[in-house]
Amino acid sequence: MLLNSLPQPVRRLLLADDDASTCLLAHSALSGAGFQVFLATNGEEAVESVLRDRPQMVLLDLEMPGVDGYEACRRMRCLPGGVELPIVVVTSLDDPGSIERAYAAGATDFVTKPINWVLLVHRVRYVLRAADSAAALRAAESRNQALLRAMPDSLFLLDGAGRIQACAAGGGALPGDSPGQESLTTLAALLPPEAALALPTLCAQALASRMATTLECQRLQHGVTQVLEVRLLPNEDGTLLAVVRDVSEQKFAEQRIRRLAYYDNLTDLPNREWMEMRLTSELLAAGKVGRRVAVLFIDLDQFRRVNDTLGQLAGDAVLIEAADRLRRCLANVHPGVEDELPLARLGADEFLIWLPLMDSPGSAVEMADLIRQTFEPLFPCGPVEVKATASIGVACYPADGQDVPKLLRNADAASQQAKAAGRNRVVVYRAEMNNRALERLSLEADLRRAVASNSLEVYYQPKYRVDDLGLVGAEALLRWNHPRLGFIPPNEFIGLAEAAGFIVDIDRWVVKRVCEDISVWRAAGKRLLPVAVNLSAHEFLNQAVVSMITDAAAQAEVPHGLLELELTENALVHDATLARELLTQLRDAGFTLAIDDFGTGYSSLQYLRSFPVHTLKIDRSFVRGAPDEREACALIRAVIQFAHSLDLSVVAEGVENYRQLDLLRAEGCDYLQGYLMDPALPVATYAAML
Amino acid sequence: MAVTESELAESALDRGVIDALRELPSPDGRSMIVCVAELFMQDSPALLQQMQQAVQREDWLALAAAVHALKSYAGNVGALRFMAQLRELELTAKAGDGLQCIALLAPIPEVCSTVVAALAREAACS
Numbered sequence: 091m092l093l094n095s096l097p098q099p100v101r102r103l104l105l106a107d108d109d110a111s112t113c114l115l116a117h118s119a120l121s122g123a124g125f126q127v128f129l130a131t132n133g134e135e136a137v138e139s140v141l142r143d144r145p146q147m148v149l150l151d152l153e154m155p156g157v158d159g160y161e162a163c164r165r166m167r168c169l170p171g172g173v174e175l176p177i178v179v180v181t182s183l184d185d186p187g188s189i190e191r192a193y194a195a196g197a198t199d200f201v202t203k204p205i206n207w208v209l210l211v212h213r214v215r216y217v218l219r220a221a222d223s224a225a226a227l228r229a230a231e232s233r234n235q236a237l238l239r240a241m242p243d244s245l246f247l248l249d250g251a252g253r254i255q256a257c258a259a260g261g262g263a264l265p266g267d268s269p270g271q272e273s274l275t276t277l278a279a280l281l282p283p284e285a286a287l288a289l290p291t292l293c294a295q296a297l298a299s300r301m302a303t304t305l306e307c308q309r310l311q312h313g314v315t316q317v318l319e320v321r322l323l324p325n326e327d328g329t330l331l332a333v334v335r336d337v338s339e340q341k342f343a344e345q346r347i348r349r350l351a352y353y354d355n356l357t358d359l360p361n362r363e364w365m366e367m368r369l370t371s372e373l374l375a376a377g378k379v380g381r382r383v384a385v386l387f388i389d390l391d392q393f394r395r396v397n398d399t400l401g402q403l404a405g406d407a408v409l410i411e412a413a414d415r416l417r418r419c420l421a422n423v424h425p426g427v428e429d430e431l432p433l434a435r436l437g438a439d440e441f442l443i444w445l446p447l448m449d450s451p452g453s454a455v456e457m458a459d460l461i462r463q464t465f466e467p468l469f470p471c472g473p474v475e476v477k478a479t480a481s482i483g484v485a486c487y488p489a490d491g492q493d494v495p496k497l498l499r500n501a502d503a504a505s506q507q508a509k510a511a512g513r514n515r516v517v518v519y520r521a522e523m524n525n526r527a528l529e530r531l532s533l534e535a536d537l538r539r540a541v542a543s544n545s546l547e548v549y550y551q552p553k554y555r556v557d558d559l560g561l562v563g564a565e566a567l568l569r570w571n572h573p574r575l576g577f578i579p580p581n582e583f584i585g586l587a588e589a590a591g592f593i594v595d596i597d598r599w600v601v602k603r604v605c606e607d608i609s610v611w612r613a614a615g616k617r618l619l620p621v622a623v624n625l626s627a628h629e630f631l632n633q634a635v636v637s638m639i640t641d642a643a644a645q646a647e648v649p650h651g652l653l654e655l656e657l658t659e660n661a662l663v664h665d666a667t668l669a670r671e672l673l674t675q676l677r678d679a680g681f682t683l684a685i686d687d688f689g690t691g692y693s694s695l696q697y698l699r700s701f702p703v704h705t706l707k708i709d710r711s712f713v714r715g716a717p718d719e720r721e722a723c724a725l726i727r728a729v730i731q732f733a734h735s736l737d738l739s740v741v742a743e744g745v746e747n748y749r750q751l752d753l754l755r756a757e758g759c760d761y762l763q764g765y766l767m768d769p770a771l772p773v774a775t776y777a778a779m780l
Numbered sequence: 781m782a783v784t785e786s787e788l789a790e791s792a793l794d795r796g797v798i799d800a801l802r803e804l805p806s807p808d809g810r811s812m813i814v815c816v817a818e819l820f821m822q823d824s825p826a827l828l829q830q831m832q833q834a835v836q837r838e839d840w841l842a843l844a845a846a847v848h849a850l851k852s853y854a855g856n857v858g859a860l861r862f863m864a865q866l867r868e869l870e871l872t873a874k875a876g877d878g879l880q881c882i883a884l885l886a887p888i889p890e891v892c893s894t895v896v897a898a899l900a901r902e903a904a905c906s
Contacts, residue, residue: 109852111819115804118812122805153848182851182867204855204863207800 101218104128104145106136106162107180108154112205116149119207120214133157137165140175147176147218149201152188160195167196174228176221178213180205246332248322252277252293255329264318265336267311277320277332282309285320293330296322306337317341354435356406357413365434369444369494372432373487382447383487384454387501388416388461391479391513393439394591395627396471399665404471408478409439415464416441423457442498447486458482458516466514474665479514481505490519506530510585534590536572537583541595546570548603549770550621552779553741553763556755561779563620563654565763566604567770568596584626593626600624601639604653605646607773616780622654622684627661636675650680654705658686662701670701677702684741688729699736706733710744713764717753730757792891792898797858817899820853824896827853828889835882843881844873850892859895 103125105116113129120127128143130136132154140148148166152159159179166172178199179192189200199217201210238245242265247256253276264280278286285307296303305320317338323331352364360368369385376383390412397405413435420431420443432444443461445454462482468475483504491497504519511517540546550564570578587593604621612618625635643650655676662669662685673683684705685698708729715722726742733740742754745764754762771779804812827850834843851866869884 107852109849109856110823111816111853111856114815114819115801115812115856118804118806118815155845203852204797204858204860207804 100124100126101147102126102128102143102145103214104130104136104139104143104148104150106130106133106139106148106154106159107151108132109151112151112180112203115207116205116210119211123211123214125214133159133162133165136162137169140166140169140172144171145175147178147214147221149178149180149214150197151180152192160191163192163195163197174221174225176217178217242336244334246277246334248277248293248330248332250293250297250328250330252289252330264334277334280334281318281320282307285318289320292322296324296330297328300324314338357410357435359413359417359433359435359441361434362436365436365442366494368432368434369442369497372444372446373492373494373497376446376487382489384445384447384457385485385487385497385501386443386445386454386458386461387483387485387498387505388441388443389481389483389502389505389509390439390465391477391481391509393478396476396478398632399668400471400474400476404476407471408469408476409435411469412439412441412465412478412480416443416461419461419464423460436498440502442501454484454486455516455518458484462514462516481508481513482516483508483519484516485519506589509589530586533572533575533578533583534586537570537587537590538592540570540572541592541599544599546596546599547772548600548607549772550776551763551770552768552776553622553761554767556742556751556759556762559767561619562761563622564776565622565656565770566600566624568600569770588626594632597624597626598638598642601642601653602645605642605648607777608648608652609646611777611780614777616777618649618652619780620652620654620682622656624656624686625661627658635672636679639676639681640679651682654682654684656684656686656707659688659698666700673702677704703738705739705741707741707743708759710764713742713744713750713754714746717749723753726753726759727757730759734758792859792862792895793902794858794860797860798902801858811903813899814903816857817903820857820899821896824850824853824892828892831885831888835878835885838878840873840876840878840881843885844870847873854895857895857899859898862891862895865891 101124103120105113105120105127106129107113107116108131113131117127117129128139128145130139134157136148136150137157139145150159150163154162157165163177163179166175166177169175176198177196178201179189179197180201180203181188181192182203192200198221199213201213244264245257246254249255267280278289281289285305288305292303292305301324303322305322306317307320308315308317310316315338316336317340319335319337321333321335323333325331352360352367354361369383372383375381390408393405393408396408416433417431420433434442436442443457445457447454462480465478465480469478483501483506485491485497485501485504487497490500500519500523503523504517507523508515508517547569549567549569551567552561553563553565554560555562568580568584570580570583572578584593584596587596601623604623608618608621639653639655640650642648643653662673677683682705683701683703684707685701685703686707687709688706706729708726712722712725712729716726717723730740739760741761741763742750742759743763745751745754745762745766747766750764751762751766798813801813801816802811806812806815827846830846831843831850834840834846847866847870851863851870854860854863854866865884865888869881869888872880872884
């Protein structure tokens with residue numbers, strides 16, 4: 091009844107004694123205390139009972155007939171689960187030798203006869219509790235062991251000086267090594283030299299601060315870089331637990347993520363975000379010591395044209411090559427890890443370099459010019475080579491900007507200035523540039539509005555025969571009368587439209603306008619003379635150019651023979667094959683073709699010979715020097731002779747005086763235009779001449 | 781040095797052990813003293829006889845075994861002085877000292893009956 095009322099599961103005990111009175115009393119005492127008691131009167135019975143009844147503890151008399159207590163104890167230890175079974179031997183106090191022998195046979199504990207029954211119950215409870223704790227400990231230990239075995243980390247117990255006291259996991263070796271040498275005494279001996287050097291200090295720090303400290307180090311393991319993390323965890327007793335973990339995977343993953351976030355896929359250069367972080371901290375550091383930092387804003391010249399005409403793949407090839415040139419250039423003056431180069435790609439064709447200035451801003455300009463020069467050789471681009479020079483703006487911290495955005499803006503303004511000044515040059519920022527950049531921006535917006543609202547105007551500069559000064563036609567020239575700024579020279583706003591990417595719209599507008607004017611003159615019964623229209627390189631190197639012009643002519647019912655299309659040399663030699671094809675289509679469609687500004691560009695005579703053009707126009711810069719400059723005269727003569735030898739007619743531009751006219755007449759030039767005769771005239775004035 | 785029989789009987793049992801026995805529960809409601817006394821009275825004559833026979837056979841190991849068994853009983857009922865005598869006899873028997881065994885065995889039956897008498901008195905008091 092008593093047993094049933096116990097809340098705990100009944101513990102099973104085996105009592106093995108050949109003495110009936112002991113059995114009787116022990117049974118009485120133990121079952122009275124709530125135990126389930128099994129009895130055996132000799133060793134053999136006792137072993138059988140352990141197997142059968144699975145007692146949680148055994149009270150074993152040593153002196154029994156047959157198999158005695160010692161032998162029984164030994165046999166029990168060999169049974170399944172027998173190692174952990176608490177076996178308490180019962181012996182007489184007068185026989186200390188028996189206790190020793192009992193321990194040797196595997197006894198857990200002993201009680202002496204005569205047995206104090208009250209104490210026995212307590213003793214049994216105590217032994218069972220100890221056995222429970224030991225079992226729990228064993229379970230925990232085996233869980234820990236399993237954990238440690240499963241852990242890829244190595245665990246060391248260190249003393250304050252970093253000497254190894256014990257290896258908890260990893261076999262005394264670092265992750266990735268084969269289990270270690272027995273003779274190992276310090277953790278430092280396992281680590282790469284720089285980490286070994288730092289270890290004692292870190293141990294001391296961890297112990298002093300009672301905070302975990304981490305050390306990261308790299309080593310070459312079978313030819314592969316391995317990143318190890320050593321965590322030092324201080325213990326209360328002045329020892330440290332060192333956990334050494336192979337974090338290579340994690341590190342490489344972090345690097346990959348970082349690369350994705352902060353690097354440009356195409357050129358493998360850091361991107362704008364990375365640049366902002368790096369440059370910000372660079373400026374901060376420089377500010378503290380009063381050092382200057384130069385930023386070089388590098389903008390590829392006419393990169394758009396490469397993309398537009400040769401396709402994006404070609405553009406990409408140019409960008410990759412540009413990045414390589416920058417890297418090489420920097421690596422020469424800035425030896426070190428490539429990742430640390432002060433270089434980033436900001437956007438499509440914009441790159442940024444920043445340099446600490448040790449001496450004068452002049453060194454930054456020198457560096458910028460070095461970079462500019464590396465962009466001068468043509469860029470290989472599939473079967474062709476393209477020109478992609480660099481316009482570089484230089485701004486200096488702190489004078490030209492206290493923070494990254496301002497510095498960048500100003501360096502950008504300087505690079506725009508470099509572009510405006512003719513590209514392929516270095517310009518150092520000056521404060522007034524920003525105003526100009528702002529002006530430029532607002533001008534660009536005005537120009538867009540002007541195109542959209544038809545408020546640009548076409549003027550006509552009459553063209554005359556040199557022989558008799560008879561009117562033969564005109565060149566259509568664009569004029570922009572800005573509502574606030576007045577007339578803006580074409581070279582200013584054409585460049586603006588080219589850079590902003592809407593020159594094509596302007597070209598289209600001009601062609602359409604000229605066609606409409608001709609249509610009006612015809613309706614008015616005027617004499618119909620050809621009009622020359624300038625086409626930008628952008629427009630020309632576009633397959634759609636032929637249909638754009640024929641459509642405009644068709645719409646206004648203008649015969650193709652009345653339209654002369656003027657192109658610069660640069661537009662043609664950029665992609666000679668495409669140019670030849672387009673020129674052929676236009677000539678076959680009946681348009682007249684002229685090469686404008688002849689002598690200022692590539693002037694590849696070889697190319698020229700193969701282009702189906704009708705006319706060469708001598709650039710005004712040569713005419714201006716004539717007849718006083720011998721060189722100019724020689725050039726004019728050579729161009730006229732060359733053109734005539736190819737059956738091309740020649741037009742001289744910018745003729746301003748009679749001496750020039752005489753020269754041109756003497757050299758056999760065919761046509762002329764210039765202030766000598768007329769400036770560019772408003773449409774009504776020109777129409778009146780027809 | 782004269783000791784009365786009653787005093788002898790009185791001192792034959794250890795009071796502490798007897799009191800402890802009284803505390804022990806017994807399965808049939810009787811006092812554990814009664815049970816153990818009965819067991820002692822029942823088994824001790826046979827053990828004494830085994831001792832005599834072993835001596836006659838000069839089988840000292842058999843003598844030791846019988847003495848050991850009775851010693852257990854004696855311990856369990858608190859006959860500590862009797863137990864000490866038996867312990868000495870057991871060790872002598874194990875050592876094979878026949879003469880000494882005979883000398884030590886001589887008073888054992890009488891002491892045993894004193895213990896039995898004392899036990900009977902204790903049992904009667906329960």
